[in-house]
Amino acid sequence: MNIAVLRETAPNETRVALVPDTVTKLTKAGMTVKIERGAGERAAYPDELYVKAGATVGDRGQILSGADLVVTVGRPDDAVLSAMPKKAALLGLLGPLGDPRYVQRLADAGITALSMDAIPRITRAQAMDALSSQSNIAGYKAVLLAASELPKFFPMLTTAAGTIRPAKVLILGAGVAGLQAIATARRLGAVVSAYDTRAVVKEQVQSLGASFLEFDLGADAEGAGGYAKELTPEQIQKQRQFMVDHFGASDVVITTALVPGRPAPLLITEEAVAAMGPGSVIVDLAAEAGGNCALTVADQTVVTKNGVHIIGKTNLAATMPAHASQLYSRNVQALLEALIKDGALALDPADEIARGTTIVRGGAIVHQPTLDALATGVAS
Helix, strand or coil: CEEEECCCCCCCCCCCCCCHHHHHHHHHCCCEEEEECCCCHHHCCCHHHHHHCCCEEECHHHHHCCCCEEECCCCCCHHHHHHCCCCCEEEECCCCCCCHHHHHHHHHCCCEEEEHHHCECCHHHHHHCHHHHHHHHHHHHHHHHHHHHCCCCCCCEEECCEEECCCEEEEECCCHHHHHHHHHHHHCCCEEEEECCCHHHHHHHHHCCCEECCCCCCCCCECHHHCECCCCHHHHHHHHHHHHHHHHCCCEEEECCCCCCCCCCCCECHHHHHCCCCCCEEEECCHHHCCCECCCCCCCEEECCCCCEEECCCCHHHHCHHHHHHHHHHHHHHHHHHHEECCEECCCCCCHHHHHHEEEECCEECCCCCHHHHHHCECC
């Protein structure tokens, strides 16, 4: 099998789909790997490392020619889709959920398309879960951004000049990103509390040394596959009112709430922001989906009249491209090990991983992920 890895072209995307260590393992397994020149440079993987790993480095046209599988991080542009051999397959974080027009573009290209963000959330697929590996990085980096922006120490300090109280950090959403944010904020010495609509995460939050804010929404909000269900308008309003008092007591608020295929739920109203003190920081990890905060602006830091800093930076995983690429590359390797048989992709519809991941096959749409797919545990 000929595997092609392209240099990512999306703005601010610094990751690469395969790192040299993974290339070595794939080539030892009998695969041919070709890397577009400069594909790994922004992630600290220069071309010479790929050559040592057994890959061929070349221009984009050379890389795509004869490719059986094109591996990317994000969505490739239409020029790549047009240049791909019709027999080839595309693998990446394609984001098909709720975007039928893009899925149709993949079909029109006449290729096979597999999406790393449609892998089922089952035990057998944990090593392939790219959404989790990248969210982990986002949660970690969100705390570092907050600590850098906050005009206070995170830990408690006892000095000759007096005692400095630790910062109070509130994490909204205790999924992968939220739990990593909790752990990182605790390592930096902050007093951490967390809130999630899913009661099942309480023990996980407490095991990391944070307190869990409890509030009765009238029903548990955990959906299939471990995702949070979308709340009713009445539940959302109750939740917002409950949060205002806790925002006012927090130095830092980090929001991570996302519902697959939907705009991000609005958790922090302008009233809640107004309750926060000068110099307080909000890091909104849902900025790319519209934001959990009413005042978030994607890829900007907004400073409100009362001095609250709202950070809306997107694609935080790409700010740590070396490790982000390493983890993503391992996810890809794990998936390929499950799907490649006798040197070729074996997309058996009876296999849960192959069925969930394959969006388009030979130009035909075979699986259009929707919110209903979450009922079967399909990750999005």
